[in-house]
Amino acid sequence: KAGVTQTPRYLIKTRGQQVTLSCSPISGHRSVSWYQQTPGQGLQFLFEYFSETQRNKGNFPGRFSGRQFSNSRSEMNVSTLELGDSALYLCASSRTGTTGELFFGEGSRLTVL
Amino acid sequence: EDQVTQSPEALRLQEGESSSLNCSYTVSGLRGLFWYRQDPGKGPEFLFTLYSAGEEKEKERLKATLTKKESFLHITAPKPEDSATYLCAVQAGSGYSTLTFGKGTMLLVSP
Numbered sequence: 001k002a003g004v005t006q007t008p009r010y011l012i013k014t015r016g017q018q019v020t021l022s023c024s025p026i027s028g029h030r031s032v033s034w035y036q037q038t039p040g041q042g043l044q045f046l047f048e049y050f051s052e053t054q055r056n057k058g059n060f061p062g063r064f065s066g067r068q069f070s071n072s073r074s075e076m077n078v079s080t081l082e083l084g085d086s087a088l089y090l091c092a093s094s095r096t097g098t099t100g101e102l103f104f105g106e107g108s109r110l111t112v113l
Numbered sequence: 114e115d116q117v118t119q120s121p122e123a124l125r126l127q128e129g130e131s132s133s134l135n136c137s138y139t140v141s142g143l144r145g146l147f148w149y150r151q152d153p154g155k156g157p158e159f160l161f162t163l164y165s166a167g168e169e170k171e172k173e174r175l176k177a178t179l180t181k182k183e184s185f186l187h188i189t190a191p192k193p194e195d196s197a198t199y200l201c202a203v204q205a206g207s208g209y210s211t212l213t214f215g216k217g218t219m220l221l222v223s224p
Contacts (some may be wrong), residue, residue: 042215043200043214048211054209056209099204100145106155
């Protein structure tokens with residue numbers, strides 16, 4: 001059974017640019033959550049999608065957005081990148097999105113120069 | 114605001130030397146407490162779910178326990194392959210998959 005797949009694994013951007021990260025959940029999983037992981041703040045919740053609807057959103061600025069497609073694949077976008085956006089972005093999936101038992105991908109490591 | 118504090122930040126053990134990791138939490142309406150393991154360059158991997166005070170879960174050399182204010186992850190006779198960062202998280206409120214994570218305990222087990 002394939003796990004959660006995130007692309008790209010690594011990317012480097014400069015300040016002011018935008019970036020789009022992709023996540024393919026485990027087959028049959030309809031909930032996709034996104035987390036940002038930094039050494040200083042740890043893992044912080046960004047947002048959660050279920051059946052193409054955003055059900056919950058963390059305390060991040062509007063530059064961070066996401067969407068989910070009908071096949072449950074999800075993308076997140078960060079516009080007008082800042083140095084502080086450098087982080088590991090983790091996607092996690094679950095069947096219904098009501099459990100804390102999440103299956104994480106290996107993440108997309110974003111470096112902003 | 115939900116808060117999760119893990120201690121110690123880092124722990125170095127000799128192979129076979131048992132110890133415990135602590136996770137203290139403040140949350141309104143706890144729905145569940147979760148332990149994850151994260152290896153370098155990987156995403157977190159689910160270990161345990163605990164729902165109510167007094168509950169215990171075991172898996173190989175790991176045992177997780179829960180009280181009303183904290184959880185412990187006991188590691189018995191650890192091996193080098195147990196080296197990882199152990200993350201604690203709580204789920205509260207709406208019940209959706211929104212977890213509040215602690216910053217983790219980095220465990221290094223030396224042979």
